[in-house]
Amino acid sequence: MIPERIRRLKPYKTETSRAKVRLSSNELPYPVPEHLRKRIAEEIARVPFERYPDPTASELKEVLGEFFGVREENIVLGNGSDELIYYLSAVVGDVGGIYTPVPTFPMYEISADVMGRKKVTVPLTADFDIDLESSLGLADMYSLAYFAFPNNPTGNLFSRDRIRKIRERGVFVVLDEAYYHYSGETFLEDALRREDTAVLRTLSKIGMAGLRVGVLIAKEEVAREINKVRLPFNITYPSQVIAKVMLTEGREFIEESVEKVVTERERVFRELATIEGVEPFPSRANFILFRTPYPADAVHSRMLSYGVLVRDVSYMPRLERCLRVSVGRPEENDAFLEALYRSVRDLGQRFAG
Numbered sequence: 001m002i003p004e005r006i007r008r009l010k011p012y013k014t015e016t017s018r019a020k021v022r023l024s025s026n027e028l029p030y031p032v033p034e035h036l037r038k039r040i041a042e043e044i045a046r047v048p049f050e051r052y053p054d055p056t057a058s059e060l061k062e063v064l065g066e067f068f069g070v071r072e073e074n075i076v077l078g079n080g081s082d083e084l085i086y087y088l089s090a091v092v093g094d095v096g097g098i099y100t101p102v103p104t105f106p107m108y109e110i111s112a113d114v115m116g117r118k119k120v121t122v123p124l125t126a127d128f129d130i131d132l133e134s135s136l137g138l139a140d141m142y143s144l145a146y147f148a149f150p151n152n153p154t155g156n157l158f159s160r161d162r163i164r165k166i167r168e169r170g171v172f173v174v175l176d177e178a179y180y181h182y183s184g185e186t187f188l189e190d191a192l193r194r195e196d197t198a199v200l201r202t203l204s205k206i207g208m209a210g211l212r213v214g215v216l217i218a219k220e221e222v223a224r225e226i227n228k229v230r231l232p233f234n235i236t237y238p239s240q241v242i243a244k245v246m247l248t249e250g251r252e253f254i255e256e257s258v259e260k261v262v263t264e265r266e267r268v269f270r271e272l273a274t275i276e277g278v279e280p281f282p283s284r285a286n287f288i289l290f291r292t293p294y295p296a297d298a299v300h301s302r303m304l305s306y307g308v309l310v311r312d313v314s315y316m317p318r319l320e321r322c323l324r325v326s327v328g329r330p331e332e333n334d335a336f337l338e339a340l341y342r343s344v345r346d347l348g349q350r351f352a353g
């Protein structure tokens with residue numbers, strides 16, 4: 001009774017290996033300061049969780065609207081942006097397939113499989129931009145396109161012009177701006193003005209991954225339709241309460257942390273480039289993709305033996321021998337650089353001998 005397309009799906013896996021330094025999931029590396037934790041505890045103590053939460057999460061939406069500079073009517077909330085990707089794939093352009101450049105964030109393809117829609121995947125160019133010619137050549141086959149902006153795991157921003165050219169073919173485009181706070185680049189104006197563009201944001205990369213709050217921003221007419229398929233209580237009471245405190249009283253903490261991560265990103269990039277044989281790729285996000293001369297699984301497990309967890313992304317097209325590291329606190333980044341230096345040295349000896 002379970003259709004073949006579902007049987008073929010693999011369960012979504014993230015790495016759970018124990019490691020002293022975990023730099024594999026692009027979270028904010030700074031813990032929430034004590035005074036904010038206290039305020040959150042006070043608010044949580046008052047939550048009447050024998051009751052259902054506000055199904056519209058209107059107070060949280062108000063705070064989010066202010067935070068992102070949009071109106072509440074432009075917002076649809078998801079249990080993480082992952083859930084919003086499911087909604088979009090269920091609702092937008094119900095005929096035609098779903099386009100994604102590859103390599104990219106895997107949820108776009110997974111959502112297409114779940115919804116039974118055709119996938120149109122086009123490999124990125126050698127410099128990780130959109131292959132416009134191939135993408136336009138296939139444009140009749142898809143009605144919805146996902147662009148992670150900046151892209152995960154490559155870290156770069158696609159050219160805006162190429163995204164617009166694909167949109168001009170009558171394709172609804174979703175700009176997944178999960179890493180917006182680290183890039184400062186956005187399609188927000190388009191999303192607010194046009195009926196063929198939506199922007200996704202998330203609280204996951206700015207210190208609240210555990211809350212599961214994703215934010216879709218679109219023109220009111222579009223947001224209203226997508227909101228109809230949203231599960232009524234998808235944002236839990238505690239998440240609504242904690243996110244409200246964080247986005248009001250915790251703004252300074254968030255902004256300072258993001259700034260520190262951006263500074264560290266540039267330092268880690270420079271230092272990576274000094275390790276023999278290692279090639280880092282420039283990043284506008286809170287992680288860095290890099291290539292080494294050795295098989296990525298060997299580098300990955302060596303690094304784990306030195307207590308550092310990174311993500312092996314070498315199974316993705318174009319990313320042979322590549323790994324991805326999230327930018328951590330300075331001391332974590334030092335531990336990462338040291339572990340990589342040693343792993344590459346160890347493997348150099350092994351492969352030479």
Ligand code: PMP
Pocket residue numbers: 025026079080081082083105148149151152176178201202203204209212213214
């Ligand atoms: N989009 C991109 C591009 C991501 O990299 C991630 C997280 N890895 C997500 C969405 C998922 O975010 P959320 O935690 O809001 O579901």
